[in-house]
Amino acid sequence: MLRSFITSSRAVSFVVLAGLSLSASTAFSQTKANPQTRQQGSQQQAKPQGTASRPSGGTGTQTARPTAPGGNEPSTNSGRVSLGSTGQGNAPTSNTGEGVPVRPVSVQEELKAELNQRIKALPPGMYQLLDEWHQSSSEIDRLEGGHLRRVYDTVFKVEYMSNGKFYYEKPDKGRLDVTPMKIDAELLAARENGSVPAMKDKDGKVFAVKSDKNEQWVCDGQRIYQIHVDTKEAEIMALPAGMGGVNIMDSPLPFLFGIPADKAVDRFDLTFSKPFDRQSGFARIKALSRHDGDKQNWSSAEIILELKTMLPSAVRIYDPAGTKITSYTFTELKVNEKDWFRLPGARNVFAPDLRGYKTNVIQDSPMIPNVEGMAYQDAVIQLERVGMKGKGDNKNIFLDKGAPAVRTEDVFRVQKQTPAAGTPVQPGQEVRLTLFTEMKTGEARQK
DSSP states (O other): OOGGGOOOSSSOEEEEETTEEEEEOTHHHHHHHOTTOOOOOOSOOSOOTTSOOOOOOOTTOOOOOOOOGGGOOOOOBTTBOEEOTTOOEEOOOOSSSSSOOOOOHHHHHHHHHHHHHHHHTSOTTHHHHHHHHHHHHTTOSEEEEEEEEEEEETTTTEEEEEEEEEEEETTTEEEEEEEEOOOOHHHHHHHHHTSSOOOBOTTSOBOEEEEOOOEEEEEOSSEEEEEETTTTEEEEEEOOTTOSGGGGGGSSOOOSSOOOHHHHHHHEEEEESSOOBGGGTEEEEEEEEOSHHHHTTOSEEEEEEETTTTEEEEEEEEOTTSSEEEEEEEEEEEESOSSOSEETTTEETTSOOOTTOEEEEEOSSOBOOOOTTSBHHHHHHHHHHTTOOSSSTTOOEEEEEEEEOSSGGGTTBEEEEESOTTOBOOTTOOEEEEEEEOOOOHHHHHO
């Protein structure tokens, strides 16, 4: 989202603020470098009643199965999908003669046991907390607040300070205003005496401090604007394919809104950084990224969740290289009020006034969208929207066999994509999607 988060030259860098993906594509920097490129607390960890559903192992459960692109429908072989050496996905089909694929009950039971095992491994109270957080977040249509941001450069021992406002409107509009902090003698003295928090190096020396840049990030649901206020310049690009609407939950850094509990358990390694005590009014959660798509953008995060509002009061994010730490403190959060989203002069918050600005529209070269976690059919659709082909003589989307899925809904979802999201589409380029395959049966595991 911010300059400090744009660290990967190969991936689209996303920051979720108020559940919104304010996508800061590396296409901005690539364009500058190359003008030719545009582009709760229960001690029982069983899942409480009324929480988000998990797969059930009930007898007779039927699950519709996807079919591969191009209409290929080979038969089921030992309950596992066969992905041929060419990379073309082959989805198992039903033997009922009615065209409705049926998952064996034993696989459902095994799947439920494995998912429960991972949930039970969570710290006491974590799953219920995640579910409460998600349920509360789903009721938010609009959110506004202030923020204090500190970006720590651990290589050069410098802290960049800024503050500002943010705005969010469901499902995918948002704005973040970043205003440089005034660095004066009073602030410097407060940092030295400890009355204002400050990062220190291994020798105990306080980091130098500088004002951050004056900029804005705006997403109107279709386009992303990076606005450099001081230089009166703005860069505009289309919201990457697949990132609009509810798909923002699958983008990196979803730490202001809670994502569904099962998805959080699958996506992150979660612990409490301090013992969980509801009486304290806060939960301190540490998240480690598990999926490759997240690891490209961040390695770990720490969240302080206020239990009364079920909104974070602070978030700290560590970049993959270990050279930068970004910390947000949120203030004056307002939820679902009606008359916020107008600025002086009755201008819409999500329609930036660019009169007098030099604008650069980045649109000539499409980029590979982030399709990790999608059902493969949806992933192929998103890739075809940027000019890739899923079938025919010039096909350049290929499917590869990945690890067995541990949840019913993950079978034939994209485990990994190559090349990474944010890569400019080039003539003749191939995209390979590694899919979660059929869950192994009990007989197969005994062999």
